[in-house]
Amino acid sequence: MAWRSFVAALVVLAILLQAGAALQAQQPAEAPAQGNQAPAQAASQEKPDAQPATADARDDSPARDSWIHILLSGGPIGWVIIVLSIVAVALVVEHALSIRAAVLMPSGLAQQVRDMLRAGQVPQAVQHCKLQPSVLSQVLLAGLSELEGRWNAVEKAMEDALAHETARLYRKIEYLSVIGNIAPMLGLLGTVIGMIQAFREVAATQGAARAADLAQGIYLALVTTVEGLVVAIPSLAAYAIFRNRVDQLMAEVAYTALHVFTPFKRRRGSGERNSG
Numbered sequence: 001m002a003w004r005s006f007v008a009a010l011v012v013l014a015i016l017l018q019a020g021a022a023l024q025a026q027q028p029a030e031a032p033a034q035g036n037q038a039p040a041q042a043a044s045q046e047k048p049d050a051q052p053a054t055a056d057a058r059d060d061s062p063a064r065d066s067w068i069h070i071l072l073s074g075g076p077i078g079w080v081i082i083v084l085s086i087v088a089v090a091l092v093v094e095h096a097l098s099i100r101a102a103v104l105m106p107s108g109l110a111q112q113v114r115d116m117l118r119a120g121q122v123p124q125a126v127q128h129c130k131l132q133p134s135v136l137s138q139v140l141l142a143g144l145s146e147l148e149g150r151w152n153a154v155e156k157a158m159e160d161a162l163a164h165e166t167a168r169l170y171r172k173i174e175y176l177s178v179i180g181n182i183a184p185m186l187g188l189l190g191t192v193i194g195m196i197q198a199f200r201e202v203a204a205t206q207g208a209a210r211a212a213d214l215a216q217g218i219y220l221a222l223v224t225t226v227e228g229l230v231v232a233i234p235s236l237a238a239y240a241i242f243r244n245r246v247d248q249l250m251a252e253v254a255y256t257a258l259h260v261f262t263p264f265k266r267r268r269g270s271g272e273r274n275s276g
Contacts, residue, residue, distance in 0.1 A: 074223040077190035081183055081227040088179045088235045095173060095242050104135040104249050110256045113140055118263045122147060135165045135250075139257045151265050158257050166250045173242045180235035187228020194221025 074081065097103075109132050116125040126144050129137040142161035146153040198218050 074190060074227055075193070075220055077186055077193065077224050078227055081186050081190075081224065081231055084179050084183055084186075085227075085231045088176060088231060088238070091173075091176055091179075092238045095176075095238075099169065099173075099242055099245055099249070101249060101252065105253060105256060106132045106134050106136065109134070109136060109140075110260050114260045114263065117261065135169075136253050136256060138165055139253060140260060143257065143261055147264065154261060154264070155258075158254075158261075162250065162254055162257070165253075166246065169246045169250070170243070173239060173246065176235050176239035176242070180232045180239060183231035183235065184228040187225045187232075190224025190228070191221040194218060194224065 109129070112128060113125045116122070116128065122144060126141065129141045129144070139158050139161045142157040143154045146157040195218070197220065
């Protein structure tokens with residue numbers, strides 16, 4: 001279920017990005033059509049009307065520099081950062097759906113297993129945990145597998161299972177941290193490439209390059225830097241949020257598991273005192 005939501009979010013983001021690119025591609029196509037109508041209108045009008053038409057054309061040119069145009073002008077490095085942003089958003093959606101108390105600790109599981117242990121129905125408790133796979137059920141199954149031993153063995157088995165599940169969740173959210181660290185480095189790489197292009201233009205013209213000749217390289221450098229930071233900051237923030245959530249939920253799982261085995265602990269402790 002988690003992977004289905006991950007793939008669905010990835011497909012939706014790809015469709016939205018493609019739609020934005022299509023809209024941006026239509027804007028230059030509409031601009032020449034308007035430009036072809038302008039001479040016909042200018043011819044039918046007097047010369048004093050030519051100046052407002054030129055002013056309108058200048059006012060329309062900045063409209064092509066929309067956010068999607070700026071986003072797609074980062075070159076190959078910019079496209080890589082865009083892909084990383086899509087993956088980061090998909091990971092955030094997947095983690096938000098899967099790292100929840102209702103998923104890690106199904107409602108009613110702890111109380112039902114506790115009642116079965118109190119009634120001595122250990123096989124039924126094991127089967128019930130297997131029917132509801134989750135982090136809590138894995139921890140409970142580890143404790144149920146050691147019921148024949150002492151309480152220390154049961155507690156140790158649950159601690160090992162809890163550590164394993166915690167490490168698995170940490171590895172799961174670690175990809176957000178990787179994206180948050182890689183994105184600004186890619187932005188820096190794009191910055192270096194843009195500055196190389198600018199200085200290559202200066203060298204090719206032997207220092208006679210105009211500002212317009214240097215603008216493309218500097219533009220690329222700034223765009224990739226912004227893209228890298230825009231991806232990195234939310235990714236690292238999301239990683240910190242999910243890491244804190246994992247810590248909180250795993251602490252609740254540990255407390256709930258110990259609460260489930262409280263009847264067994266009391267019964268085993270009284271049995272050891274009587275035998276002693």
